[in-house]
Structures are given as structure tokens and as C-alpha cells.
Amino acid sequence: DGGITQSPKYLFRKEGQNVTLSCEQNLNHDAMYWYRQDPGQGLRLIYYSQIVNDFQKGDIAEGYSVSREKKESFPLTVTSAQKNPTAFYLCASSIGKIGGGDTGELFFGEGSRLTVL
Amino acid sequence: AQSVTQLDSHVSVSEGTPVLLRCNYSSSYSPSLFWYVQHPNKGLQLLLKYTSAATLVKGINGFEAEFKKSETSFHLTKPSAHMSDAAEYFCVVSYSGYSTLTFGKGTMLLVSP
Numbered sequence: 001d002g003g004i005t006q007s008p009k010y011l012f013r014k015e016g017q018n019v020t021l022s023c024e025q026n027l028n029h030d031a032m033y034w035y036r037q038d039p040g041q042g043l044r045l046i047y048y049s050q051i052v053n054d055f056q057k058g059d060i061a062e063g064y065s066v067s068r069e070k071k072e073s074f075p076l077t078v079t080s081a082q083k084n085p086t087a088f089y090l091c092a093s094s095i096g097k098i099g100g101g102d103t104g105e106l107f108f109g110e111g112s113r114l115t116v117l
Numbered sequence: 118a119q120s121v122t123q124l125d126s127h128v129s130v131s132e133g134t135p136v137l138l139r140c141n142y143s144s145s146y147s148p149s150l151f152w153y154v155q156h157p158n159k160g161l162q163l164l165l166k167y168t169s170a171a172t173l174v175k176g177i178n179g180f181e182a183e184f185k186k187s188e189t190s191f192h193l194t195k196p197s198a199h200m201s202d203a204a205e206y207f208c209v210v211s212y213s214g215y216s217t218l219t220f221g222k223g224t225m226l227l228v229s230p
Contacts, residue, residue: 004160006160033217040126040222040223042220042222042223043161043207045217048217056216058217088158090160090161092161097216105151105166106161106163108161110158110159110160111158111159
């Protein structure tokens with residue numbers, strides 16, 4: 001089955017630790033995204049990548065880092081610099097570039113819930 | 118700047134009654150509009166999308182939405198709610214030339230027996 005796999009589903013972290021959330025897709029999509037979801041806030045864009053070895057900051061990139069070494073993979077690292085990292089993190093992909101004539105439909109993973117103790 | 122407003126944070130209906138979830142977007146030519154649904158602790162799933170074809174869009178699970186340019190609205194409706202419709206719904210807009218989507222803050226739909 002084609003789709004997006006996020007792991008781990010639940011993660012606990014002590015303050016001061018970096019953690020990496022995995023996101024893998026087998027849809028052969030060019031673009032991938034990381035969103036953060038907090039209650040009542042909707043989804044906020046952290047980082048996105050439209051092609052391998054290239055990525056752009058979203059609205060709330062501070063305290064996060066990403067890499068895109070392979071088309072299928074877009075891991076997100078939550079660093080100790082992120083002041084309030086407890087949240088639900090969603091990875092998504094799209095066939096092509098949003099706003100560039102594509103429909104803009106996103107395909108989402110099941111999410112990773114990070115809790116800082 | 119592009120924006121989308123979901124007018125209700127919570128909507129409560131009884132099973133079998135109609136559902137109306139309201140969404141307004143900031144005015145621009147050529148928007149693409151989407152409704153997504155999210156069940157607890159899950160990812161988002163596309164319900165339907167408008168991309169400048171027919172203004173009345175039919176989606177999955179009996180939902181539909183109408184694009185009204187004069188009102189800058191894209192409200193989501195369903196004639197008869199089912200218990201399984203209880204979830205959070207997000208209205209999303211995309212504009213030509215912008216490389217990201219803009220999400221509304223979500224509307225939680227509660228369905229009582």
C-alpha cells in the first residue's frame with residue numbers, strides 16, 4: 001500500500017535533548033512537509049521540501065531542522081532550542097509543487113505525538 | 118496575505134440532522150480550496166477540493182461544498198449527520214504562485230445520538 005509512514009507514534013523527551021521524527025513516503029511525491037498541530041491552532045508549517053537536497057523554512061522553523069537526502073525521506077529534528085516542543089507533528093507530501101499548477105492536495109501520515117517531560 | 122477563517126470552533130448536531138461548517142477565505146483570483154477531516158490522533162484525510170471547475174463539489178461520505186466567489190465562502194454541508202462524522206474539519210486554501218497552503222484553525226463537529 002502506498003502512503004506516508006511516521007515514527008515513532010509517541011515519543012517522550014527530557015528537556016535539553018534533541019529528538020528526530022521519521023517520515024517516509026512511497027508515493028513517489030516530489031514535495032514533503034512538516035506541520036505542527038496544537039489544540040485550537042490549526043496546522044502550522046515548520047519546513048517543506050520540493051526537491052531532494054533542498055528545503056525551505058515555514059512559518060515556525062526556529063528550533064527545528066530537517067534534511068532531504070532521499071526523495072522518500074524527510075526527517076525532522078526537534079532541537080533543544082525549541083522552547084515549547086510538546087505537540088502533535090504531521091508529515092505530508094504532494095505530487096508536485098503547490099501553487100505551481102498542481103491541485104495542492106496533501107497526503108498525510110498518522111502523526112507523531114511528542115511530549116517533553 | 119492569504120488567510121482562511123472557519124467561523125465556528127465547535128458545531129454540535131444530532132444524528133440524522135444536517136451539518137453546516139462555515140469557511141471564508143481572503144479574496145484573490147484563482148484560489149484552490151479544500152476540506153480535510155481529522156479523527157482523534159490521526160492524520161488528515163481529504164474530503165473534497167475545488168480547483169476552478171464546477172462550483173458545487175461533491176466529496177466522500179456524502180459531504181459537499183459550494184464555492185461562492187461573491188461571498189468568498191466555501192461552506193461544507195451534509196444532509197444527514199452520522200455518528201462517525203464526529204471529527205475535526207479543516208478548511209484549506211491555496212493560491213497560484215504561493216508554494217504553501219493556508220489552514221483554518223479547525224471546526225470540531227460533535228454528533229449526539
